[in-house]
Amino acid sequence: MMMRALLLAATLGTAVSAAPVLDTPVKDSWWADGRAALDARLKVVNRPKRAKNIILMVGDGMGISTITAARIFDGQRPIDGRTPAAGEENNLAWDKMTNTALVKTYNTNAQVADSAGTASAFNTGVKTRIGVLNFGADQGPEACKTPEKLPRKLAEIARAQGMGLGIVTTTRITHATPAAVYGHAPSRNWEGADRGYPAADRASGCPDLASQLVAFKGGFDVALGGGGARFLPAGKGGNRDDGRNLVEEWLKAWPQGKFVADAKGLRALGNRDAGPVLGLFNADHISFEHDRKDDAEPGLREMARFALARLQDSAKTRGGKGYYLMIEGGRIDHAHHASNPYRALNEAQIFSATVADVLKSVNLDDTLVLVTADHSHVLTIAGYPQRGNDILGYIKPVRGGESDGALSKEGWALDDRGQPMTTLSYANGAFVSPGLSRLLPPTEPNYLANKTHGTDSESHGGEDVALFAEGPRADLVRGVMEQNVIFHIMAEALGWR
Numbered sequence: 001m002m003m004r005a006l007l008l009a010a011t012l013g014t015a016v017s018a019a020p021v022l023d024t025p026v027k028d029s030w031w032a033d034g035r036a037a038l039d040a041r042l043k044v045v046n047r048p049k050r051a052k053n054i055i056l057m058v059g060d061g062m063g064i065s066t067i068t069a070a071r072i073f074d075g076q077r078p079i080d081g082r083t084p085a086a087g088e089e090n091n092l093a094w095d096k097m098t099n100t101a102l103v104k105t106y107n108t109n110a111q112v113a114d115s116a117g118t119a120s121a122f123n124t125g126v127k128t129r130i131g132v133l134n135f136g137a138d139q140g141p142e143a144c145k146t147p148e149k150l151p152r153k154l155a156e157i158a159r160a161q162g163m164g165l166g167i168v169t170t171t172r173i174t175h176a177t178p179a180a181v182y183g184h185a186p187s188r189n190w191e192g193a194d195r196g197y198p199a200a201d202r203a204s205g206c207p208d209l210a211s212q213l214v215a216f217k218g219g220f221d222v223a224l225g226g227g228g229a230r231f232l233p234a235g236k237g238g239n240r241d242d243g244r245n246l247v248e249e250w251l252k253a254w255p256q257g258k259f260v261a262d263a264k265g266l267r268a269l270g271n272r273d274a275g276p277v278l279g280l281f282n283a284d285h286i287s288f289e290h291d292r293k294d295d296a297e298p299g300l301r302e303m304a305r306f307a308l309a310r311l312q313d314s315a316k317t318r319g320g321k322g323y324y325l326m327i328e329g330g331r332i333d334h335a336h337h338a339s340n341p342y343r344a345l346n347e348a349q350i351f352s353a354t355v356a357d358v359l360k361s362v363n364l365d366d367t368l369v370l371v372t373a374d375h376s377h378v379l380t381i382a383g384y385p386q387r388g389n390d391i392l393g394y395i396k397p398v399r400g401g402e403s404d405g406a407l408s409k410e411g412w413a414l415d416d417r418g419q420p421m422t423t424l425s426y427a428n429g430a431f432v433s434p435g436l437s438r439l440l441p442p443t444e445p446n447y448l449a450n451k452t453h454g455t456d457s458e459s460h461g462g463e464d465v466a467l468f469a470e471g472p473r474a475d476l477v478r479g480v481m482e483q484n485v486i487f488h489i490m491a492e493a494l495g496w497r
Protein backbone atom coordinates (compact mmCIF):
# COMPACT_ATOMS: atom_id res chain seq x y z
CA MET A 1 0.00 0.00 0.00
CA MET A 2 2.74 2.36 1.11
CA MET A 3 4.90 1.43 -1.90
CA ARG A 4 2.10 2.14 -4.28
CA ALA A 5 1.39 5.46 -2.60
CA LEU A 6 5.05 6.41 -2.88
CA LEU A 7 5.15 5.42 -6.54
CA LEU A 8 2.00 7.33 -7.20
CA ALA A 9 3.38 10.36 -5.37
CA ALA A 10 6.59 10.12 -7.38
CA THR A 11 4.61 9.93 -10.61
CA LEU A 12 2.58 12.96 -9.65
CA GLY A 13 5.62 14.76 -8.33
CA THR A 14 4.08 15.44 -4.90
CA ALA A 15 5.47 14.74 -1.45
CA VAL A 16 3.73 12.13 0.75
CA SER A 17 2.75 13.35 4.17
CA ALA A 18 1.28 11.45 7.13
CA ALA A 19 -2.45 11.69 7.76
CA PRO A 20 -3.21 15.14 9.13
CA VAL A 21 -3.95 15.48 12.83
CA LEU A 22 -7.43 16.87 13.02
CA ASP A 23 -8.02 19.72 15.40
CA THR A 24 -9.98 22.92 15.43
CA PRO A 25 -9.11 26.34 16.76
CA VAL A 26 -12.79 26.75 17.65
CA LYS A 27 -13.20 25.39 21.17
CA ASP A 28 -16.86 24.53 21.45
CA SER A 29 -18.94 21.40 21.82
CA TRP A 30 -19.79 21.09 18.11
CA TRP A 31 -16.35 19.62 17.36
CA ALA A 32 -16.27 17.13 20.25
CA ASP A 33 -19.91 16.11 19.72
CA GLY A 34 -19.24 15.63 16.01
CA ARG A 35 -16.29 13.32 16.76
CA ALA A 36 -18.40 11.35 19.28
CA ALA A 37 -21.11 10.86 16.64
CA LEU A 38 -18.49 9.53 14.22
CA ASP A 39 -17.12 7.13 16.86
CA ALA A 40 -20.64 5.76 17.42
CA ARG A 41 -20.88 5.01 13.71
CA LEU A 42 -17.48 3.30 13.64
CA LYS A 43 -18.65 0.96 16.43
CA VAL A 44 -21.65 -0.23 14.40
CA VAL A 45 -19.53 -1.85 11.72
CA ASN A 46 -18.54 -4.65 14.10
CA ARG A 47 -21.99 -5.86 15.12
CA PRO A 48 -22.93 -9.56 14.60
CA LYS A 49 -25.10 -10.25 11.56
CA ARG A 50 -27.80 -12.43 13.18
CA ALA A 51 -30.56 -11.10 15.43
CA LYS A 52 -32.27 -13.24 18.03
CA ASN A 53 -34.91 -10.62 18.77
CA ILE A 54 -36.72 -8.02 16.68
CA ILE A 55 -38.41 -4.95 18.11
CA LEU A 56 -40.39 -2.94 15.58
CA MET A 57 -41.48 0.44 16.92
CA VAL A 58 -44.06 2.41 14.95
CA GLY A 59 -44.95 6.03 15.60
CA ASP A 60 -48.31 6.16 13.85
CA GLY A 61 -48.41 9.22 11.59
CA MET A 62 -44.97 10.35 12.76
CA GLY A 63 -43.73 12.02 9.59
CA ILE A 64 -40.42 13.82 9.41
CA SER A 65 -41.96 17.24 10.16
CA THR A 66 -43.49 15.68 13.29
CA ILE A 67 -40.07 14.36 14.29
CA THR A 68 -38.45 17.78 13.90
CA ALA A 69 -41.26 19.55 15.78
CA ALA A 70 -41.29 16.89 18.53
CA ARG A 71 -37.52 17.21 18.93
CA ILE A 72 -37.90 20.94 19.61
CA PHE A 73 -40.98 20.36 21.80
CA ASP A 74 -39.06 17.76 23.87
CA GLY A 75 -36.19 20.21 24.30
CA GLN A 76 -38.51 23.01 25.38
CA ARG A 77 -40.85 20.91 27.58
CA PRO A 78 -38.51 18.15 28.78
CA ILE A 79 -39.59 15.16 30.85
CA ASP A 80 -37.47 12.99 33.15
CA GLY A 81 -36.12 16.05 35.02
CA ARG A 82 -34.06 17.49 32.19
CA THR A 83 -33.50 21.24 31.91
CA PRO A 84 -35.44 23.08 29.19
CA ALA A 85 -33.32 24.01 26.17
CA ALA A 86 -33.78 26.10 23.04
CA GLY A 87 -34.93 22.83 21.50
CA GLU A 88 -33.49 22.62 17.99
CA GLU A 89 -30.22 21.05 19.22
CA ASN A 90 -32.10 18.42 21.24
CA ASN A 91 -31.98 14.74 20.25
CA LEU A 92 -34.87 12.32 20.29
CA ALA A 93 -34.02 8.67 20.99
CA TRP A 94 -33.72 7.72 17.32
CA ASP A 95 -31.63 10.78 16.43
CA LYS A 96 -28.66 8.84 17.82
CA MET A 97 -29.40 5.62 15.95
CA THR A 98 -26.77 5.27 13.26
CA ASN A 99 -28.71 3.71 10.37
CA THR A 100 -31.40 5.59 8.53
CA ALA A 101 -33.44 5.17 5.37
CA LEU A 102 -36.29 6.95 3.66
CA VAL A 103 -39.36 4.79 3.14
CA LYS A 104 -41.93 5.10 0.35
CA THR A 105 -45.32 4.62 1.97
CA TYR A 106 -47.83 4.63 -0.88
CA ASN A 107 -50.41 1.82 -1.07
CA THR A 108 -50.91 -0.15 -4.30
CA ASN A 109 -53.96 1.98 -5.18
CA ALA A 110 -53.30 5.17 -3.18
CA GLN A 111 -50.68 7.92 -3.38
CA VAL A 112 -51.32 8.88 0.24
CA ALA A 113 -51.43 5.80 2.43
CA ASP A 114 -53.34 4.60 5.49
CA SER A 115 -52.14 2.51 8.41
CA ALA A 116 -53.68 -0.75 7.17
CA GLY A 117 -51.94 -0.91 3.80
CA THR A 118 -48.67 0.31 5.27
CA ALA A 119 -48.64 -2.04 8.28
CA SER A 120 -49.44 -4.91 5.89
CA ALA A 121 -46.28 -4.04 3.96
CA PHE A 122 -43.95 -4.34 6.94
CA ASN A 123 -45.71 -7.34 8.50
CA THR A 124 -45.91 -9.48 5.36
CA GLY A 125 -43.38 -8.12 2.87
CA VAL A 126 -46.26 -7.45 0.45
CA LYS A 127 -47.77 -4.04 -0.36
CA THR A 128 -51.54 -3.85 -0.66
CA ARG A 129 -54.52 -1.51 -1.05
CA ILE A 130 -55.52 1.30 1.28
CA GLY A 131 -57.72 0.12 4.17
CA VAL A 132 -56.80 -3.55 3.66
CA LEU A 133 -55.02 -5.74 6.21
CA ASN A 134 -52.66 -8.48 5.04
CA PHE A 135 -54.48 -9.33 1.82
CA GLY A 136 -52.63 -9.38 -1.49
CA ALA A 137 -53.31 -6.32 -3.65
CA ASP A 138 -55.58 -8.43 -5.90
CA GLN A 139 -57.33 -10.45 -3.17
CA GLY A 140 -60.90 -9.68 -2.09
CA PRO A 141 -63.15 -10.95 0.76
CA GLU A 142 -63.52 -14.36 -0.98
CA ALA A 143 -59.87 -15.02 -0.02
CA CYS A 144 -61.03 -15.52 3.59
CA LYS A 145 -62.14 -18.98 2.44
CA THR A 146 -58.55 -19.88 1.52
CA PRO A 147 -56.50 -18.40 4.38
CA GLU A 148 -53.44 -20.41 3.32
CA LYS A 149 -53.30 -18.21 0.21
CA LEU A 150 -53.13 -14.93 2.17
CA PRO A 151 -49.73 -13.23 2.73
CA ARG A 152 -47.88 -14.77 5.67
CA LYS A 153 -47.17 -12.55 8.65
CA LEU A 154 -43.84 -12.17 10.40
CA ALA A 155 -45.55 -13.01 13.71
CA GLU A 156 -46.94 -16.35 12.49
CA ILE A 157 -43.60 -17.44 11.01
CA ALA A 158 -41.85 -16.35 14.23
CA ARG A 159 -44.34 -18.30 16.37
CA ALA A 160 -43.93 -21.39 14.22
CA GLN A 161 -40.17 -21.06 14.88
CA GLY A 162 -40.83 -21.07 18.62
CA MET A 163 -40.19 -17.37 19.10
CA GLY A 164 -41.98 -15.22 21.68
CA LEU A 165 -44.52 -12.62 20.55
CA GLY A 166 -45.63 -9.30 21.96
CA ILE A 167 -47.87 -6.41 20.89
CA VAL A 168 -48.06 -3.06 22.68
CA THR A 169 -50.21 -0.19 21.44
CA THR A 170 -51.98 2.90 22.74
CA THR A 171 -54.84 2.36 20.26
CA ARG A 172 -57.51 -0.32 20.25
CA ILE A 173 -55.59 -3.56 19.82
CA THR A 174 -57.85 -4.25 16.84
CA HIS A 175 -56.86 -0.97 15.14
CA ALA A 176 -54.99 -1.20 11.84
CA THR A 177 -51.34 -1.15 12.99
CA PRO A 178 -51.57 -3.76 15.78
CA ALA A 179 -54.14 -5.86 13.85
CA ALA A 180 -51.65 -6.23 11.00
CA VAL A 181 -49.37 -8.16 13.36
CA TYR A 182 -51.88 -10.99 13.85
CA GLY A 183 -54.86 -10.61 11.49
CA HIS A 184 -56.21 -10.48 7.95
CA ALA A 185 -59.21 -8.43 6.81
CA PRO A 186 -60.32 -6.96 3.51
CA SER A 187 -61.51 -3.97 5.58
CA ARG A 188 -59.68 -2.52 8.59
CA ASN A 189 -63.10 -1.59 10.03
CA TRP A 190 -64.03 -5.22 10.70
CA GLU A 191 -62.57 -4.93 14.19
CA GLY A 192 -65.39 -6.62 16.09
CA ALA A 193 -68.96 -7.88 15.74
CA ASP A 194 -70.52 -4.43 15.71
CA ARG A 195 -71.64 -1.61 13.40
CA GLY A 196 -68.15 -1.42 11.92
CA TYR A 197 -68.70 -4.87 10.39
CA PRO A 198 -72.16 -4.71 8.75
CA ALA A 199 -74.27 -7.89 8.47
CA ALA A 200 -74.07 -7.88 4.66
CA ASP A 201 -70.26 -7.98 4.88
CA ARG A 202 -70.28 -10.75 7.47
CA ALA A 203 -71.69 -13.06 4.78
CA SER A 204 -68.08 -13.13 3.53
CA GLY A 205 -67.31 -15.43 6.46
CA CYS A 206 -64.21 -13.39 7.36
CA PRO A 207 -63.66 -13.48 11.14
CA ASP A 208 -63.57 -10.09 12.89
CA LEU A 209 -60.15 -8.91 14.05
CA ALA A 210 -60.75 -9.24 17.81
CA SER A 211 -61.68 -12.90 17.33
CA GLN A 212 -58.55 -13.38 15.19
CA LEU A 213 -56.34 -12.13 18.02
CA VAL A 214 -57.89 -14.67 20.37
CA ALA A 215 -57.63 -17.47 17.79
CA PHE A 216 -54.03 -16.65 16.77
CA LYS A 217 -52.16 -19.95 16.41
CA GLY A 218 -49.74 -20.39 19.29
CA GLY A 219 -51.06 -17.24 20.98
CA PHE A 220 -49.18 -14.20 22.22
CA ASP A 221 -46.99 -13.88 25.28
CA VAL A 222 -48.09 -10.29 25.80
CA ALA A 223 -50.79 -8.21 24.10
CA LEU A 224 -51.45 -4.80 25.67
CA GLY A 225 -53.57 -1.91 24.42
CA GLY A 226 -57.10 -0.57 24.30
CA GLY A 227 -60.25 -1.72 22.54
CA GLY A 228 -61.88 -3.91 25.22
CA ALA A 229 -65.39 -3.23 23.86
CA ARG A 230 -64.58 -5.30 20.74
CA PHE A 231 -64.00 -8.33 22.96
CA LEU A 232 -67.07 -8.20 25.18
CA PRO A 233 -70.80 -8.64 24.45
CA ALA A 234 -73.16 -5.67 24.36
CA GLY A 235 -74.57 -5.03 27.82
CA LYS A 236 -71.49 -6.57 29.46
CA GLY A 237 -69.04 -3.74 28.93
CA GLY A 238 -68.69 -4.33 25.21
CA ASN A 239 -70.41 -3.79 21.89
CA ARG A 240 -70.36 -7.27 20.32
CA ASP A 241 -73.77 -8.19 18.93
CA ASP A 242 -72.96 -11.91 18.59
CA GLY A 243 -73.00 -12.58 22.33
CA ARG A 244 -69.40 -13.82 22.35
CA ASN A 245 -67.17 -12.98 25.31
CA LEU A 246 -63.69 -13.16 23.78
CA VAL A 247 -61.95 -12.51 27.10
CA GLU A 248 -63.55 -15.67 28.53
CA GLU A 249 -62.69 -17.57 25.34
CA TRP A 250 -59.08 -16.40 25.61
CA LEU A 251 -58.85 -17.45 29.26
CA LYS A 252 -60.27 -20.87 28.35
CA ALA A 253 -57.69 -21.27 25.58
CA TRP A 254 -54.84 -20.15 27.86
CA PRO A 255 -55.61 -21.48 31.36
CA GLN A 256 -52.39 -19.94 32.72
CA GLY A 257 -53.17 -16.63 31.07
CA LYS A 258 -53.92 -13.45 32.98
CA PHE A 259 -56.39 -10.83 31.77
CA VAL A 260 -55.96 -7.32 33.15
CA ALA A 261 -58.10 -4.23 32.58
CA ASP A 262 -56.29 -1.49 34.49
CA ALA A 263 -52.85 -0.25 35.46
CA LYS A 264 -53.16 -1.69 38.96
CA GLY A 265 -53.85 -5.14 37.55
CA LEU A 266 -50.85 -4.91 35.25
CA ARG A 267 -48.53 -3.77 38.06
CA ALA A 268 -49.66 -6.68 40.25
CA LEU A 269 -48.44 -9.19 37.63
CA GLY A 270 -44.75 -8.37 37.93
CA ASN A 271 -41.99 -8.85 35.39
CA ARG A 272 -41.40 -12.60 35.74
CA ASP A 273 -42.86 -14.87 33.11
CA ALA A 274 -45.95 -16.69 34.40
CA GLY A 275 -47.91 -17.37 31.23
CA PRO A 276 -49.51 -15.11 28.65
CA VAL A 277 -50.98 -11.70 29.46
CA LEU A 278 -53.85 -9.92 27.71
CA GLY A 279 -54.33 -6.33 28.86
CA LEU A 280 -57.16 -4.16 27.51
CA PHE A 281 -57.10 -0.91 29.44
CA ASN A 282 -59.87 1.07 27.78
CA ALA A 283 -63.07 0.16 25.94
CA ASP A 284 -61.73 2.33 23.10
CA HIS A 285 -58.22 3.78 22.54
CA ILE A 286 -56.03 4.41 25.59
CA SER A 287 -56.35 8.09 26.59
CA PHE A 288 -53.87 10.62 25.24
CA GLU A 289 -50.86 10.94 27.55
CA HIS A 290 -52.01 14.47 28.46
CA ASP A 291 -55.41 13.19 29.64
CA ARG A 292 -54.44 9.77 31.01
CA LYS A 293 -54.92 8.93 34.71
CA ASP A 294 -51.92 6.87 35.71
CA ASP A 295 -53.77 4.60 38.14
CA ALA A 296 -56.43 3.72 35.56
CA GLU A 297 -54.49 3.22 32.33
CA PRO A 298 -50.82 2.36 31.92
CA GLY A 299 -48.91 4.59 29.50
CA LEU A 300 -46.89 3.48 26.50
CA ARG A 301 -43.64 3.40 28.47
CA GLU A 302 -45.02 1.20 31.22
CA MET A 303 -46.66 -1.22 28.79
CA ALA A 304 -43.47 -1.46 26.69
CA ARG A 305 -41.30 -2.04 29.78
CA PHE A 306 -43.66 -4.77 30.97
CA ALA A 307 -43.83 -6.53 27.60
CA LEU A 308 -40.08 -6.40 27.09
CA ALA A 309 -39.31 -7.72 30.59
CA ARG A 310 -41.80 -10.58 30.15
CA LEU A 311 -40.44 -11.55 26.73
CA GLN A 312 -36.86 -11.43 28.02
CA ASP A 313 -37.79 -13.58 31.02
CA SER A 314 -39.85 -16.08 29.02
CA ALA A 315 -36.86 -16.82 26.74
CA LYS A 316 -35.97 -19.53 29.33
CA THR A 317 -39.18 -21.46 28.62
CA ARG A 318 -38.57 -21.15 24.86
CA GLY A 319 -35.17 -22.79 25.07
CA GLY A 320 -33.47 -19.45 24.62
CA LYS A 321 -35.40 -18.58 21.45
CA GLY A 322 -35.87 -14.88 20.77
CA TYR A 323 -38.99 -12.76 20.33
CA TYR A 324 -40.79 -10.37 17.98
CA LEU A 325 -42.25 -7.33 19.73
CA MET A 326 -44.23 -4.61 17.95
CA ILE A 327 -44.65 -1.39 19.94
CA GLU A 328 -46.91 1.33 18.56
CA GLY A 329 -47.18 4.94 19.68
CA GLY A 330 -50.58 4.98 18.05
CA ARG A 331 -52.11 8.31 18.99
CA ILE A 332 -49.70 10.78 17.39
CA ASP A 333 -51.91 10.17 14.35
CA HIS A 334 -55.16 10.83 16.22
CA ALA A 335 -54.04 14.16 17.63
CA HIS A 336 -52.92 15.26 14.15
CA HIS A 337 -56.31 14.29 12.68
CA ALA A 338 -57.84 16.62 15.29
CA SER A 339 -55.37 19.42 14.26
CA ASN A 340 -54.03 19.44 17.82
CA PRO A 341 -50.24 19.86 17.70
CA TYR A 342 -49.76 19.81 21.49
CA ARG A 343 -51.08 16.28 21.95
CA ALA A 344 -49.44 15.02 18.73
CA LEU A 345 -46.00 16.24 19.86
CA ASN A 346 -46.54 15.08 23.43
CA GLU A 347 -47.40 11.58 22.13
CA ALA A 348 -44.29 11.63 19.91
CA GLN A 349 -42.21 12.72 22.92
CA ILE A 350 -43.49 9.75 24.96
CA PHE A 351 -42.84 7.46 21.99
CA SER A 352 -39.24 8.73 21.91
CA ALA A 353 -38.86 8.12 25.65
CA THR A 354 -40.16 4.58 25.06
CA VAL A 355 -37.57 4.02 22.32
CA ALA A 356 -34.87 5.28 24.71
CA ASP A 357 -36.09 2.84 27.41
CA VAL A 358 -36.00 -0.04 24.91
CA LEU A 359 -32.50 0.81 23.62
CA LYS A 360 -31.25 0.79 27.23
CA SER A 361 -32.87 -2.56 28.03
CA VAL A 362 -31.66 -4.74 25.17
CA ASN A 363 -28.36 -6.10 23.93
CA LEU A 364 -27.89 -4.52 20.51
CA ASP A 365 -25.58 -7.38 19.53
CA ASP A 366 -28.57 -9.76 19.45
CA THR A 367 -31.59 -7.46 19.11
CA LEU A 368 -32.52 -5.49 16.00
CA VAL A 369 -34.48 -2.35 16.94
CA LEU A 370 -36.32 -0.59 14.13
CA VAL A 371 -38.13 2.73 14.56
CA THR A 372 -40.39 4.08 11.84
CA ALA A 373 -43.74 5.59 10.96
CA ASP A 374 -46.42 4.04 8.81
CA HIS A 375 -47.21 7.33 7.05
CA SER A 376 -46.89 11.08 7.51
CA HIS A 377 -49.34 13.92 8.23
CA VAL A 378 -49.76 17.37 6.66
CA LEU A 379 -48.05 19.27 9.49
CA THR A 380 -45.69 22.02 8.37
CA ILE A 381 -43.01 24.00 10.20
CA ALA A 382 -42.98 27.43 8.62
CA GLY A 383 -41.95 31.09 8.78
CA TYR A 384 -38.59 32.18 10.16
CA PRO A 385 -38.97 31.89 13.94
CA GLN A 386 -35.91 32.64 16.05
CA ARG A 387 -33.87 29.89 17.70
CA GLY A 388 -35.68 28.90 20.88
CA ASN A 389 -39.06 30.31 19.80
CA ASP A 390 -41.83 28.19 21.38
CA ILE A 391 -42.53 25.51 18.76
CA LEU A 392 -46.26 25.84 19.54
CA GLY A 393 -46.17 29.63 19.60
CA TYR A 394 -46.57 32.54 17.23
CA ILE A 395 -43.63 33.24 14.96
CA LYS A 396 -41.16 35.75 16.36
CA PRO A 397 -38.97 36.19 13.28
CA VAL A 398 -35.26 36.83 12.96
CA ARG A 399 -34.98 40.38 11.64
CA GLY A 400 -32.67 40.88 8.71
CA GLY A 401 -33.27 37.30 7.63
CA GLU A 402 -35.80 36.16 5.02
CA SER A 403 -38.74 37.75 6.75
CA ASP A 404 -39.03 41.47 7.20
CA GLY A 405 -42.81 41.76 6.98
CA ALA A 406 -45.17 43.46 9.40
CA LEU A 407 -44.90 42.70 13.11
CA SER A 408 -47.42 42.93 15.94
CA LYS A 409 -46.50 44.99 19.01
CA GLU A 410 -45.40 41.70 20.64
CA GLY A 411 -42.94 41.14 17.76
CA TRP A 412 -45.00 38.40 16.06
CA ALA A 413 -44.96 38.06 12.27
CA LEU A 414 -48.34 39.03 10.79
CA ASP A 415 -50.06 37.43 7.80
CA ASP A 416 -51.73 39.36 4.97
CA ARG A 417 -54.86 39.80 7.13
CA GLY A 418 -52.82 41.26 9.97
CA GLN A 419 -53.13 38.10 12.13
CA PRO A 420 -50.17 36.56 13.95
CA MET A 421 -48.99 33.26 12.42
CA THR A 422 -47.89 30.12 14.21
CA THR A 423 -44.84 28.08 13.26
CA LEU A 424 -46.97 24.92 13.04
CA SER A 425 -49.95 24.63 10.76
CA TYR A 426 -51.77 21.97 8.79
CA ALA A 427 -52.48 21.82 5.08
CA ASN A 428 -56.05 20.68 5.84
CA GLY A 429 -58.36 19.73 8.68
CA ALA A 430 -61.63 20.84 10.22
CA PHE A 431 -62.06 24.59 10.53
CA VAL A 432 -64.42 23.75 13.45
CA SER A 433 -65.84 27.26 13.51
CA PRO A 434 -64.18 30.16 11.77
CA GLY A 435 -61.50 31.64 13.94
CA LEU A 436 -61.95 29.19 16.81
CA SER A 437 -58.24 28.41 16.76
CA ARG A 438 -57.56 32.06 17.57
CA LEU A 439 -59.67 32.02 20.71
CA LEU A 440 -56.87 30.27 22.61
CA PRO A 441 -53.22 31.20 22.75
CA PRO A 442 -51.35 28.74 20.49
CA THR A 443 -49.25 27.43 23.38
CA GLU A 444 -52.44 26.18 25.13
CA PRO A 445 -52.71 22.36 24.99
CA ASN A 446 -56.22 22.53 23.48
CA TYR A 447 -55.29 24.98 20.73
CA LEU A 448 -56.17 23.74 17.24
CA ALA A 449 -53.64 24.86 14.67
CA ASN A 450 -54.54 26.70 11.48
CA LYS A 451 -55.53 24.88 8.33
CA THR A 452 -55.26 25.86 4.69
CA HIS A 453 -58.12 23.65 3.44
CA GLY A 454 -61.26 22.83 5.40
CA THR A 455 -61.93 19.08 5.56
CA ASP A 456 -63.69 17.00 8.20
CA SER A 457 -60.40 15.71 9.59
CA GLU A 458 -56.78 16.58 8.98
CA SER A 459 -55.31 14.00 6.60
CA HIS A 460 -52.25 11.82 6.27
CA GLY A 461 -49.32 13.15 4.25
CA GLY A 462 -47.90 11.33 1.26
CA GLU A 463 -44.18 12.01 1.51
CA ASP A 464 -41.59 9.44 2.60
CA VAL A 465 -41.14 8.58 6.27
CA ALA A 466 -37.92 7.79 8.08
CA LEU A 467 -36.71 4.38 9.25
CA PHE A 468 -34.05 4.21 11.97
CA ALA A 469 -32.24 1.05 13.03
CA GLU A 470 -29.71 -0.31 15.47
CA GLY A 471 -28.54 -3.88 16.02
CA PRO A 472 -27.71 -6.85 13.75
CA ARG A 473 -28.26 -6.03 10.05
CA ALA A 474 -29.21 -2.45 10.87
CA ASP A 475 -26.69 -1.68 8.14
CA LEU A 476 -29.32 -2.83 5.61
CA VAL A 477 -31.36 0.23 6.58
CA ARG A 478 -30.04 2.78 4.12
CA GLY A 479 -31.01 4.68 1.00
CA VAL A 480 -34.58 4.97 -0.21
CA MET A 481 -36.72 1.86 0.05
CA GLU A 482 -40.23 0.57 -0.44
CA GLN A 483 -42.04 -0.06 2.85
CA ASN A 484 -42.35 -3.84 2.34
CA VAL A 485 -38.53 -4.08 2.36
CA ILE A 486 -38.72 -3.60 6.15
CA PHE A 487 -40.20 -7.12 6.42
CA HIS A 488 -37.39 -8.55 4.31
CA ILE A 489 -34.73 -6.84 6.47
CA MET A 490 -36.28 -8.34 9.63
CA ALA A 491 -36.42 -11.79 8.00
CA GLU A 492 -32.79 -11.52 6.87
CA ALA A 493 -31.66 -10.47 10.36
CA LEU A 494 -33.43 -13.55 11.77
CA GLY A 495 -31.65 -15.77 9.24
CA TRP A 496 -34.83 -16.69 7.34
CA ARG A 497 -34.31 -17.48 3.69
Ligand SMILES: [Zn+2]
Pocket (backbone or CB within 6 Å): 061, 115, 333, 334, 337, 460
Ligand atom coordinates in the same frame (compact mmCIF):
# COMPACT_ATOMS: atom_id res chain seq x y z
ZN1 LIG B 1 -54.66 8.23 10.60
